[in-house]
Amino acid sequence: MSNEYRHILVAVDLTKDSHKVLERALPIAERNQAKLSIMHTLEPLGFAYGGDIPMDLTSIQDQLDDHAKQRLAEIADPHQVPKENQHVVVGMPDTEIHRFAEEHDVDLIVVGSHGRHGFALLLGSTSTGVLHGAQCDVLAVRVGKKGEESDE
Amino acid sequence: MSNEYRHILVAVDLTKDSHKVLERALPIAERNQAKLSIMHTLEPLGFAYGGDIPMDLTSIQDQLDDHAKQRLAEIADPHQVPKENQHVVVGMPDTEIHRFAEEHDVDLIVVGSHGRHGFALLLGSTSTGVLHGAQCDVLAVRVGKKGEESDE
Numbered sequence: 001m002s003n004e005y006r007h008i009l010v011a012v013d014l015t016k017d018s019h020k021v022l023e024r025a026l027p028i029a030e031r032n033q034a035k036l037s038i039m040h041t042l043e044p045l046g047f048a049y050g051g052d053i054p055m056d057l058t059s060i061q062d063q064l065d066d067h068a069k070q071r072l073a074e075i076a077d078p079h080q081v082p083k084e085n086q087h088v089v090v091g092m093p094d095t096e097i098h099r100f101a102e103e104h105d106v107d108l109i110v111v112g113s114h115g116r117h118g119f120a121l122l123l124g125s126t127s128t129g130v131l132h133g134a135q136c137d138v139l140a141v142r143v144g145k146k147g148e149e150s151d152e
Numbered sequence: 153m154s155n156e157y158r159h160i161l162v163a164v165d166l167t168k169d170s171h172k173v174l175e176r177a178l179p180i181a182e183r184n185q186a187k188l189s190i191m192h193t194l195e196p197l198g199f200a201y202g203g204d205i206p207m208d209l210t211s212i213q214d215q216l217d218d219h220a221k222q223r224l225a226e227i228a229d230p231h232q233v234p235k236e237n238q239h240v241v242v243g244m245p246d247t248e249i250h251r252f253a254e255e256h257d258v259d260l261i262v263v264g265s266h267g268r269h270g271f272a273l274l275l276g277s278t279s280t281g282v283l284h285g286a287q288c289d290v291l292a293v294r295v296g297k298k299g300e301e302s303d304e
Contacts, residue, residue: 031183113283113289113290127283128280128284131265131279131280131283132280135294136294137176137265137291137292137293137294138291138294139289139290139291139292140283140286140290140292141289142286142288142289
């Protein structure tokens, strides 16, 4: 059957929209008896400051990491996504999502999409970044109300 | 059930990749008992010349239109997509796809994706154009071999 996926990667931003994205992916995984991995990408601390800060940010990064893992678990645990399939990765979202997808033979990436227009489009969004250069199928799940910008 | 679509729009470029895109959409439509529409967008003749040609291109446009309709039928007919659900539209792909989607309450757009990198990415592609500003889910089906550019 042509519509068969073996490993589905759900990329979430930990906002409330993450539930909708995961809930769209779950029946696809079930139907295909596919492995489902869920991932959140944390931008490296200091990135917004040009990456050149005269401080050791390691322990703060660790705390942020733990916090993100907890929030990811709150989203994934109720849907029985095993802990070992829950990933918090530090890096740029598209790069890390593509890297994970290639290293783990992901054949479908599911990501939220905000349907942005105009200026926001120039700023880029994770969903279009993920689509660029993805070597597998990508399902962009529309989040936020129709015609409305959602929080990211 | 959360994974429910009522009207699926398959946007194709009439290359051989179109078969793969349609074949990915068909089981989704079947499972959801959704209406499936298929669409090809023809850029207006003369667009590549700045749109200012001192000739009447109407009859040539009509011929191109007929040719596209025939090719679309060759793709869609074997899968029992009814004629009234086969559309050839003149215009810019993203604009026309979004317009059709909004006017016909499409809740999933299925489009081919070439997984382009670098320069080709700057030129834009239909799949990212469709994702920008889409008010519904978008499934980008990876076409062409892994790591290879496909014809468009």
